[in-house]
Amino acid sequence: MEHGFDAEEIQLVVFELADESYGVEISRVQDINRMQEITEIPHAPESVVGVINLRGRVIPVVDLRTRFGLPPAEHTKSTRIVVVQMGEEPIGMIVDAVSQVLRIPTKIIEPPSPVLSSVDSRYLRGIAKLEDELVILLDLDYVLSKDEQEFISEAMAESV
Amino acid sequence: MLEFPGMTADDIKVFLIEAEEQLQSLEDGLLELEQAGEDDEVIGQIFRAAHTLKGSSATLGHDKMANLTHSMESVLDLVRKSQLEVSPDLMDVLFECLDVLRVLNREVETGQESGEDITVLTGRLLDIIAFAEEGGSGCISGESEAGGSGAQSTVAAVDGGIMHGPGDVELRIAFADTCQMPSVRAYQVVDRLSVMGNIIYTRPSMELIEAGQDIGELTVAIEWDGDSPQPLVEAAMDVSDVESALVVQVRPAGSLKGEADAAAEASRATVASGPKESEPTGVEAGRKAGVNRGSRSATSTRATTVRVDVARLDALSNLVAELVIDRTHLAQLESKLAEKHGGDELVAELNRTSTHIGRLTTELQEAINKARMFPIDNVFRRFPRMVRDLAQSQGKEIDFIIEGEDTELDRSVSEEIGDPLIHLIRNAVGHGIETPEERVAAGKAPKGTVRLSAFHQENYIVIEIADDGRGIDPEAVKESAVRKGLISEEAAARMSDRDAVNLIFSPGLSTSKKVDDVSGRGVGMDIVRKNIERLNGSISINTRLGEGSTFTVKLPLTLAIIRALLVAYDSRIYAIPLASVMEITRIEPSDIHTVHKREAIRLRGDVIPLLWLGEIFSKRGEERGAAEWMAADGRPEDGAAGEAQSRRMFAVITSSHEGQVGLVVDSLVGEMEIVIKSLGSFIGNIPGVSGVTILGDGRVALILDIPSLVRRVVEERNGAERG
Numbered sequence: 001m002e003h004g005f006d007a008e009e010i011q012l013v014v015f016e017l018a019d020e021s022y023g024v025e026i027s028r029v030q031d032i033n034r035m036q037e038i039t040e041i042p043h044a045p046e047s048v049v050g051v052i053n054l055r056g057r058v059i060p061v062v063d064l065r066t067r068f069g070l071p072p073a074e075h076t077k078s079t080r081i082v083v084v085q086m087g088e089e090p091i092g093m094i095v096d097a098v099s100q101v102l103r104i105p106t107k108i109i110e111p112p113s114p115v116l117s118s119v120d121s122r123y124l125r126g127i128a129k130l131e132d133e134l135v136i137l138l139d140l141d142y143v144l145s146k147d148e149q150e151f152i153s154e155a156m157a158e159s160v
Numbered sequence: 161m162l163e164f165p166g167m168t169a170d171d172i173k174v175f176l177i178e179a180e181e182q183l184q185s186l187e188d189g190l191l192e193l194e195q196a197g198e199d200d201e202v203i204g205q206i207f208r209a210a211h212t213l214k215g216s217s218a219t220l221g222h223d224k225m226a227n228l229t230h231s232m233e234s235v236l237d238l239v240r241k242s243q244l245e246v247s248p249d250l251m252d253v254l255f256e257c258l259d260v261l262r263v264l265n266r267e268v269e270t271g272q273e274s275g276e277d278i279t280v281l282t283g284r285l286l287d288i289i290a291f292a293e294e295g296g297s298g299c300i301s302g303e304s305e306a307g308g309s310g311a312q313s314t315v316a317a318v319d320g321g322i323m324h325g326p327g328d329v330e331l332r333i334a335f336a337d338t339c340q341m342p343s344v345r346a347y348q349v350v351d352r353l354s355v356m357g358n359i360i361y362t363r364p365s366m367e368l369i370e371a372g373q374d375i376g377e378l379t380v381a382i383e384w385d386g387d388s389p390q391p392l393v394e395a396a397m398d399v400s401d402v403e404s405a406l407v408v409q410v411r412p413a414g415s416l417k418g419e420a421d422a423a424a425e426a427s428r429a430t431v432a433s434g435p436k437e438s439e440p441t442g443v444e445a446g447r448k449a450g451v452n453r454g455s456r457s458a459t460s461t462r463a464t465t466v467r468v469d470v471a472r473l474d475a476l477s478n479l480v481a482e483l484v485i486d487r488t489h490l491a492q493l494e495s496k497l498a499e500k501h502g503g504d505e506l507v508a509e510l511n512r513t514s515t516h517i518g519r520l521t522t523e524l525q526e527a528i529n530k531a532r533m534f535p536i537d538n539v540f541r542r543f544p545r546m547v548r549d550l551a552q553s554q555g556k557e558i559d560f561i562i563e564g565e566d567t568e569l570d571r572s573v574s575e576e577i578g579d580p581l582i583h584l585i586r587n588a589v590g591h592g593i594e595t596p597e598e599r600v601a602a603g604k605a606p607k608g609t610v611r612l613s614a615f616h617q618e619n620y621i622v623i624e625i626a627d628d629g630r631g632i633d634p635e636a637v638k639e640s641a642v643r644k645g646l647i648s649e650e651a652a653a654r655m656s657d658r659d660a661v662n663l664i665f666s667p668g669l670s671t672s673k674k675v676d677d678v679s680g681r682g683v684g685m686d687i688v689r690k691n692i693e694r695l696n697g698s699i700s701i702n703t704r705l706g707e708g709s710t711f712t713v714k715l716p717l718t719l720a721i722i723r724a725l726l727v728a729y730d731s732r733i734y735a736i737p738l739a740s741v742m743e744i745t746r747i748e749p750s751d752i753h754t755v756h757k758r759e760a761i762r763l764r765g766d767v768i769p770l771l772w773l774g775e776i777f778s779k780r781g782e783e784r785g786a787a788e789w790m791a792a793d794g795r796p797e798d799g800a801a802g803e804a805q806s807r808r809m810f811a812v813i814t815s816s817h818e819g820q821v822g823l824v825v826d827s828l829v830g831e832m833e834i835v836i837k838s839l840g841s842f843i844g845n846i847p848g849v850s851g852v853t854i855l856g857d858g859r860v861a862l863i864l865d866i867p868s869l870v871r872r873v874v875e876e877r878n879g880a881e882r883g
Contacts, residue, residue, distance in 0.1 A: 037859060044843050
């Protein structure tokens, strides 16, 4: 099973980004928030927009458009910050909109194909072919890719 | 892999905690013994520590530790009985034993065998014993005298009291405050007495004693057919940690047994009428009784303290920190409401409640902070041994004085402060104090003094390391700095003595001629200063050539909450730790001087370079720096008062090992306590930023890390100049 889902069915939070639908497992999603004031962190990795205060916790926020190399977009009323659990830390992702929560059978998930998505296939776990749309399943652990981490550690090394 | 069959992880944890206490007690005792010479009380303390370690390591199943402590105990017993003199050789062996015991103790902690061989040490101890027994046979008669002195008075009380002759004797036995495991001692007492006569009863019962219950006092009734109960008292006193053994009553044979049976009958009756699970109830009742009895003795102080997992305290602190944030927010909402609906009764009521909550929160915060405090003794206690070893290896004579060891500070700070202090003390011993010959030649006493003291000052703890040694020679420091290319010769010539001495905090400077074991481990004073500043603390030196040096370390009492100055720049709020702030001054464009194309201001004769927060923190392309501000000054239409106001800015003068720098900000928001939150590993370490804090209105503000901020800007500027 290439997508690595053991269960027969999975539940996804589906969000929109540059007119495409992306899904992450609901178990990884902690919170979905409206856009709020973000405190910029100077010299943070480029896709890190800053931090927000989520009920007393300070959470870094990543702009998924920047991360995926998509053109930037104005924030609108439907812009959301999806807070997911990445390892020990919660991390917020700015998305264009959150559209629905879906339950899909894992058998309709196909391996990622670069042809079907404008996003680097490293970030993808697979593509769920629904009747009327395609939902791209993100591999959250790779959304913060290795190069990005190297960039961070380089920045840290410089500071020492 | 080292395993202890039948021991749970908790058992091992308890063992480790107790062993650590005993090892420390052993070390303290040995140091005191060496310093002050033979003292019955100190020898007793050392003996008890070794003895307790023997007991607990044997229980654990750590044979090496048990064997070594057993041999130590035998030797110490001879010392205690004055059959062996305390010689430097003996001290060395005992100190070596202590070191090995620490290694063995670490084995338990890590579960890894160290391969430490104890046979050499035990051999040496046995030699000492053999020697003492050979040469000291004449002393043996003194044994009973020394051992029985405590018992003498209690027996005298019996003589003048109840009765003589065979009968049932009730003894009341009290244990020393310092006794670690009274239940074990109680067991030993009963065990010893039981061979002398039939035990009628004990209070608490044997089951409770064996269950390891905390015991304040032990009462034993025994059938005794001797004339005087003195042998019983002596037998009980022979068990260590027994402070006193008192004959309470002596009755005709059989009478106590009858009473005990009746009492047992009665208690059985109550148990039967109680809940079905009779055993726990019995235990509970026993425990209550035990505590009641104990409350009259000194053990009651122990019952008022409780060990708490640090994680729980941390969780509690976090909750209170959030409450502090909300309290500030609540106060702000309340004042906004008051503005909107001035005379409303509800608003007035809200005001009262919010004020009250505010006060409660402050008190709660203080209480939690206090709960997290513990004496700095925990950090200091390892130093006497270190100083002793250093002094010995360098042939120096040093009087090491510790003051204020009960000064309290936050756990988090005490965990971080150990290493910098070790370095400072090593320096004081290694570089500060001279050899006895040098001292005598300089007209000083051959024995030097190193004084380590701690005290509170406002919200800080101040730690001073003072020596009466040779002091720091500013000329030698300058010379070394010039030789290493840290400063130019002209700069050295101009430099004040004070600045010269402060050069020792520069990276890459060591005035020591050779790299030695004492302080030449590649860790310099620059690291010490860096570490202290990382804790939002500061360090300063006061030195007089030929008279000695004093290093003063100032640290916040806690790391989680600091006092900070909040400033605004470009409508963003930044927090500057108050420890870094020297003063604040209002500046206008005309105050600015240009030195090497960099802006600076003059403050009482000092030239202080300016840093623009925009230069550091604004996004590329939207920098708002000195140029626009000063250009705006030239515009004639700026005559209006409002405009003039807007052109006025503030320079926050900061100080760190990177020097004094003025941070230019738009306005001052105020001074407040802020809760430091980490940026987390996803964002990682950002130079110039030590963390973030949540403000009362929910916004997140960056906390500036002044030393790294200044270093960063200097590097960027240098880079720009070279590029």
